[in-house]
Amino acid sequence: MKKALKAAVYGLFLTATPWLGTASAADSAPVKIGFVTTLTTPAAVIGNDMKNGFDLALEHIGGEMGGRKVDVFVEDDGFKPETGKQAADKLVTQEKVDFVTGFIWSHVLLASVKSVLDSDTFLISANAGPTQLAGKGCNKDFFSISWANDQIPMAMGEALNQEGIKSVYIMAPNYASGKDMMAAVEMTYKGEIKGRDMTKWGADTQLDFSAELSKAKASGADALWAFYPGKAGGAFVSQFMQAGLADTMKLYTVYTLDGISLPKMQEAGLTAALGSRGTQNWSPDMDNAANQKFVSDFLAKHGTYPSFYAQQAYDAVMLIKSAVDAVGGDLSDKDAVRAALVKADFASTRGKFKFGNNHFPIQDFYLREVVADSEGRWTTKIVSKIFTDHQDPHAVDCKM
Amino acid sequence: MRTSNFLTPKWLFSVALLLLLAVTPILSDIFDQAFYLSIATRILILTIAAISLNFILGYGGMISLGHAAFIGIGAYCVGIPIYHDYSSGWLHIFLAITVSALFALITGAISLRTKGVHFIMITMAFAQMAFFLFLSMDEYGGDDGLTIWYDSEFFSGIDIDNPTTFYYICFVSLILVMYLYHRLVASRFGRVIRGAKSNEKRMQALGYSTYNYRLVAYVISGAVCGYAGALMGNYTNFISPDMMGWTRSGELIFMVVLGGTATAFGPVFGVLSFLVLEEMLPNVMDMIHDGAGFYWHLPFGLILLFVVLFVRGGISGFLDRLGKR
Amino acid sequence: MDSALLITQLLNGLQLGILLFLLAAGLTLIFGIMDFINLAHGSFYMVGAYICGTLVVLLDSFVLGVLLAIPLTMAVGYVTEVLIARSLYLRDHLDHVLATFGIILIFDTVTHLIWGAEGMVIPLPDWLNGQITVSETIQLPSYRIAIISVGLLVAAGMYYVVSKTRLGMLIRAGASNRTMVQALGVDIKVLFSLVFAAGAAIAGVAGMMISPITGASIGMGNDIIIVAFVVIIIGGIGSIKGAFVGALIVGMIDTLGRSYLDQLLKLFMNTETAETAAPAISAMLIYILMAIILAVRPQGLFPPKVR
Structure with a gap:
């Protein structure tokens, strides 16, 4: 949120002095990822665990995707759909992020999805999997790394x-x-x-x-x-x-x-x-290299086993990285980024991982x-x- | 009552504020800050609701702890028809106003038989019932809420999905509602309502049925709040029973009191300061210490206490005293 | 209908009623004597649970934890009264609602700061964690019985203090006629502080009792305080007897509604409709009851005699 305010101040300067515009600096500008989760109310315990998984993934990738630094904007949804929607609004209108991810709760996601997709931003749900978005309401820019709720x-x-x-x-x-x-x-x-x-x-x-x-x-x-x-x-x-x-x-x-x-x-x-x-769809004892690295580093850092919330946030970062890497950091061609996301060419903590036609996983x-x-x-x-x-x-x- | 002298700080401040609100879309466009236009829209809509509450609470002394229910009902009057593909905005507004007026009529008829703390609690009880009613409607999302996938439709050519167009619809609505209540307060009706607050026996002795007058005021208030709810539904594009919880009603009361009860501009000041505080406090606290922003309710609560204990008459009262100095 | 199940449900209703009474007793006295609406009364319920939970884990003894937590919660109540509540008694109800709304925010955030957001699980000793076998078919969790006993004990203690002691006489007098007590030359400030702190402690006891069942969490008091208000309005504001009867009525209706309403509805609608409607209606039951009582008897069931 500190960053949000700074960005607002810079925004004022940038618009006042358009010749300082950033067209040439586009590829060195950071990749912006918005992360919406629950950091207040008793449910914050879930949000914090999820954020731990998210942070660990960033650490593992050295805070970098496709040769660009990653800037993260963390927003709290307060366990309320309305607050989550406001947070998502802010991420796409004010911070103008490239990807929005996170989302523990289906109702928060359903409230936010219109704002994000209307602004042509990629939305990758790291936990919530409302069935409405898996069927008729599926969208080319929406991906779920988790499941359909049922x-x-x-x-x-x-x-x-x-x-x-x-x-x-x-x-x-x-x-x-x-x-x-x-x-x-x-x-x-x-x-x-x-x-x-x-x-x-x-x-x-x-x-x-x-x-x-x-x-x-x-x-x-x-x-x-x-x-x-x-x-x-x-x-x-x-x-x-x-x-x-x-x-x-x-x-x-x-x-x-x-x-x-x-x-x-x-x-x-x-x-x-x-x-x-x-x-x-996952357990900490799953026997694959990505999962073992994730679980042992998480255990070492936090002293507890990761929950599936942390695991899926970790996978979400890896998915985004795979897409940004595939397009060489150039996010201007949305179709290319989307195609790279659909491929899901990353090492999931679940072992094998692929998306179905509705951008929900097909998995064990x-x-x-x-x-x-x-x-x-x-x-x-x-x-x-x-x-x-x-x-x-x-x-x-x-x-x- | 000051009517002649317009050069008081309060009037200057109010006029400046209205002018600022009138040009907000232009400013937000120049500075490329669509987010602030969104907040300003929210301020306008909540101000309409706050004005309607201020009339019965400030002028009429009826402390309703259930006004969020009307906002929710108004919003569902947009969401449910759109869910069934009835997109006419006129229908939505008609429904929002009549359904919330009807709800106000029924609950008001019972609630107004009580006074004081009983009135506070019974209005809250009715709002809780509405809350649980919408919570149980699975068809419309229940607790998960209902996403409104497109906006109300009015004339062809007017697209209220456009933030600037929608902003001006809210702005004009606000001006109209302010004018309506300005006339209402000054009318004979308004005098009876105010009179009943300060001395009910006297008004009854004068032959007025204070119960009927109050009921009408309550119904008007509910209807206007329902209209604000219809705007809110189009603004958030998402509605949930959460909007009707008792703490929301409490927040609405705080906005009215913060601005100054029984004043024309109080609700504008109140809502503005409330939302600016809500937006700024976490940022400011994060600047002082990263992560402190999550605890913004602490200074917020302290400010609330401070206002109640020391700032008589809210912001409006403060500006009045500034003028007398 | 299964009689063993019914007995268990009645007992559960009684337990909820007792807890509500512990909250409502302080609320109704504070309102009756000081004419003060305290929405933040539920915060003491939460604070009591957290203090108790911390002590139980620290001392490894449930009983010791509770016994120490009671005076501590009372102290929190006393400080709140002296610092804030005291200056609000003469204000109007609107100010009460707002100021105590602010106090709730402060308590919730401070709790968040001290204990974190995740809430607390409070362990029970083994001797309370078992079952009491009444008959072959009826087994009752012993901790539930403990809650009911403690609640009834507190209720009896309050009855004794209020009806048999000089302090109780002042409280009763204060609830029905405030100015009279002041005329008696009693230091009214001390009486007010005492009532407020005692009310906070009793609400704290309710929080301590429930937390081994539900865990302690931020905002736990905000949900139940609204129900406690329903109780005192049904019972008649200022009346301890009203609070007791009201609490038992609300506790029973809520519990039995949750358990049997779907079966009741199935008698005259189809299964699916009954199953969807029942939870919503049972959640509304107590509010409907309150609205009916207020409509026919605006002063509640047992209004204090003189006002």
Whole structure:
């Protein structure tokens, strides 16, 4: 933000003295990347982890792409779509960035996408994958490095089949993503759904799940499946234990247990998390050179395992670098940059990586389990592969 | 009431401010700072809402902690029709004004039976209900909000997607709303509303049904706020129940008080200072210490406290005292 | 309907009601005696949770942490009263709303500065982390029982102080007739500070009790304080009894609404509509209740006798 103000002051000088214009200096001017994430509110813990992954990537590439320096403009979305949209507006109208990336939350991304794309700027989502943008609403300048939101829960439903779970009780927050998650699990799961609960989310998020957990217990289902990102995750697991469900029901989650929440749960002794399973497209124990370098350097620097938020921000930087490198740093030809982005010629921490027609990845999904590593730290380990080269079901609606 | 002397600092300041707002698009174009035009547009729209709140709060003594709901309703009256491909701007404005007026009529009829803190809380309760209602409408995005993919359409040839055109639509709207309220305050209706604030018994003894007068004032206020909401929908191109939360209503009250309640220009000063503070504080703090900008709510809260404790009459009152010196 | 489930739900409703009462008690007294609307009352709920959480981790004892956190939260309340709140009592309600809105921002940001943005998970000792078996089908989490007991204990303590002591007499007198207390020659400033600090401490206790369940987070008080306001308005401002009854009503309606409304709605609409409508309506229930009560009985259920 300091830079923003400086840029404003320079802007005044530049417009007042147009002969100092920068046409000739174009290739030595920095590549500008806008990064929108959550740095305030309790969700900041996710944003900070994501930014750590982003910063580590910049460090690994020496702060340089296609022979040009990289200038980063970090903006906070305050966990609010409206604030995120204002931040995106600022990035494209004031800073005039070349790429906008980041975005944890689908609703923040959906609010911001029009501003960014209207200004012909490339938008690379590093986590949010709203299905609207994967189908009819796909756009030539929009890329998602993560997934379409329903892929992980679809994998979850399939994983429950493979695990031989006969009946399940479902809990998720009552907002759009929560409902999408539920629908997606129900789409692939073939067993019996004994009951489902949607809890209050948003301004006065419900964190006391006692009523719902009693219902889950009474339902007699084999397993409980839950989706509680951020602070709700810790509250959920702790009450799952207090309600005495850990002994009677198997726990499955998506987006709930990760590199951010696990150290905290370990600290608070929430042992119900250990052994619980969930689906993801990546895990810190994946065996490829890019991932090993990323995970070990992240561990050395921050003392915790990276979450998938950090991992995807890292991948996003690498993707952008691959495109800027491919065009030799000349970003004036948008079509060439776009073509280079589509190629996705970079070493992903997921191993193989390619984009589908809708600019969402075609990738593998895994079942992972929470385990303690050799030093006793809680992390996740891949148990089995659920889907191979999976493409989201919305891609067929995309006319691209 | 000062009506004759126009050369007070307050009047000079107000006129200068309006002139500055009138030429903002030109300045922003010269300096190539489209971002500041965007902020100025926001200021105009919120000022319309603040003026409508100021009328009932400042002149009428009705502290509504639920006015953000009207902005939200107005915005959804743009978003929902556009979602169904009804693009006529006239329809949007008609809906925004009638639906929010209707909401104001129903909730006002109940709320105005109460007074004081009960009124504050019941207006907030109704706004919370509206909040949860929109939160539960999955079809229109629920909590995720609704992106408005294109703007309202009026005449062919007028493209309100153009920031400068849209800015001037907001500017003219603001001037019209200021004029409307100027006439309203001075009218017999306005005198009854003001009279009921200072001495309700007396107005009733004079044969006025203060309840009816208040209800009409509340409905007008809601309708104007709804109109501001329709503009807001076209401005942000995105709406979510977040816009209607009780803290938003609180912010709107702060804007009115910061500028000075029961004054013609107070809302303009208030909204302007509020948004400039919101924009500048993080930057200034980051300059002092990198990363400090995230804590801008701390000085913001202190400023709020300072204004309430020490600045009687807000900015408008301050300028008045400057004139008397 | 499953009776074991119903009993558990009733207990959960009771627990929420008790927590709301702890918040509402201070709120209603402060409003009744000082005529002061304190939107920032929820900040003490948050501060209590954070102080307690820090002490629990530091001392490795939950009980010790709570016992030490109570006077500390009280001190925070006292300082707030002396520095800011005191000068606002004679202002109008509008100033109260604004100033306390500012105080919320300050508390939230200072908490962010001290404890970081990520919130806090507060561990429970093993002896509170188990189950109490009532019958074969009914098992109750022991910590829930602990919360309800502590809450009822505080309520009983308040009842004793308010109805049996000289201090309580002054508080009761103050709630119904402010000028009379001043005429009695009581140092009204000290009484005000005391009520404010005690209210803050009790709100803090509520925060300490809930935080092992939900974790402590910034802004946790802002969500619940609105519900606490609904409680005191339903109960009648200034009345402890009203706050107690109102809190239990709101706690029950909210909890039972969340659990049974979908089944209720399914009786007269199709499953899918019921499942989408139920969460929205159950979230609105308490506000609808408040609007109805205000419309028919604007002074609430138990208004203090003289005003």
